[in-house]
Amino acid sequence: MGVKKKKNGESVQNGGIKPHHETNGSLKETFPDPFAVTWAEKYSAGFEKVWSKIPKFLGAFIVTSAICTMGLGISGDWLLILVHSLKQYRGNLVEDVDINNVDGLIESLRLKNFSYFWLGATAVSYIIYYGIGGFLHWYFYVRQRDRPHEWKCQPTKFMSPELERHEIIFGSLTLFLNSTATAMVACYISNGGYSTIYYNISDYPTWWFFLQFVVIFVYQDYATYLLHRLYHVPFLYKHFHKMHHKYKQPTAFSVTAIHPVESIHIQLTLILPIFVIPLHWGPFYIVALYTYYHGIIDHSGINFKAYWWQPWQPDAIFHDNHHQYFHVNFAFNIYFWDILHGTYRRKDRVYTEDIFYGRGKELTEATAEELKTDIEERKSENPKAYRGDKLVYILTDKDLQEQDIKTTVIKKKKKKYY
Numbered sequence: 001m002g003v004k005k006k007k008n009g010e011s012v013q014n015g016g017i018k019p020h021h022e023t024n025g026s027l028k029e030t031f032p033d034p035f036a037v038t039w040a041e042k043y044s045a046g047f048e049k050v051w052s053k054i055p056k057f058l059g060a061f062i063v064t065s066a067i068c069t070m071g072l073g074i075s076g077d078w079l080l081i082l083v084h085s086l087k088q089y090r091g092n093l094v095e096d097v098d099i100n101n102v103d104g105l106i107e108s109l110r111l112k113n114f115s116y117f118w119l120g121a122t123a124v125s126y127i128i129y130y131g132i133g134g135f136l137h138w139y140f141y142v143r144q145r146d147r148p149h150e151w152k153c154q155p156t157k158f159m160s161p162e163l164e165r166h167e168i169i170f171g172s173l174t175l176f177l178n179s180t181a182t183a184m185v186a187c188y189i190s191n192g193g194y195s196t197i198y199y200n201i202s203d204y205p206t207w208w209f210f211l212q213f214v215v216i217f218v219y220q221d222y223a224t225y226l227l228h229r230l231y232h233v234p235f236l237y238k239h240f241h242k243m244h245h246k247y248k249q250p251t252a253f254s255v256t257a258i259h260p261v262e263s264i265h266i267q268l269t270l271i272l273p274i275f276v277i278p279l280h281w282g283p284f285y286i287v288a289l290y291t292y293y294h295g296i297i298d299h300s301g302i303n304f305k306a307y308w309w310q311p312w313q314p315d316a317i318f319h320d321n322h323h324q325y326f327h328v329n330f331a332f333n334i335y336f337w338d339i340l341h342g343t344y345r346r347k348d349r350v351y352t353e354d355i356f357y358g359r360g361k362e363l364t365e366a367t368a369e370e371l372k373t374d375i376e377e378r379k380s381e382n383p384k385a386y387r388g389d390k391l392v393y394i395l396t397d398k399d400l401q402e403q404d405i406k407t408t409v410i411k412k413k414k415k416k417y418y
């Protein structure tokens, strides 16, 4: 009832479930899958009671802090921050190990006490991923499920319960890998392993301390833009990146739902500077926090907008478009890279999963079928996700006439019937 499967079976109208308040608390009949985030639905009434007592400004603060904390936790970065803070104030956590004089491989790899690092990183990562991810899910997808036009980038489409389950299980597996990798790096550094991180601001000129924010941010964002584009080349897309694009209506849980090979590749690219150029740990992690925060925002499927002080930052709809239209808008935090390389979404182009390389297809070259699907997709976007509540990409009759599209469509359609 109310469930309308798309032909690929991956998206359902309104999530395939009724708004929680219409179910009379009987969720089993509408949402039987135990993995499909039923836990948030089940306790919704209780949450709602507590939430209604919290003042509005405090509510907004909690949501923002939740997203920030999730950002820090999802790859175990809190552990690296802890290690660096302790090193700054107390010197090395463990006495420097002399590689020539230690017994055993573990010490020589500077992985002494790894199990503690690993347990800590993994436990906190999972608590945050499920706890905070669940909170966001409840706050928007459950609590405001009956009014998606107010907050959702694609208000008429929700992921199916099967896909939500897939996203969380897959995201959790990659999370395991991420936290293990972070624990290794944190352990290695705390045991005095090689890195170009420094701890006293006075070790290098003060201007370098401030310039680092820009250098790290621009490096990481441009590198991940190029890497992302590389993973959209047909071979790599089909074998690795396509997994992340199963989610046409992404949620906060999608953020780690990436093929393990690609995920490690991203982590290595992001972390590279701490082994190459002298960086203070502070700027490095402030930028990391910023990047993770936006990773979650951009995948949330919610109409978050960039603040006035972030003129480089696209709104959440930018990456949501990437998931809806596939090979376009490859950047993350600086949309200029897409403008520079001609991969920024254009109104006069059609984009589908089969049109590679980020430039789309001209309207006049698209088949009638492609055009029809594309026009429907554009209509399903939420004007509230754009500045001035305007659907920037909607194609009016005038737009179509200007390009002589309508006649083409009509002609092609006629052809079909003959």
Ligand SMILES: [Zn+2]
Pocket: 228, 232, 241, 245, 322, 326
């Ligand atoms: Zn992609």
Ligand SMILES: [Zn+2]
Pocket: 244, 250, 299, 319, 323
């Ligand atoms: Zn994505």
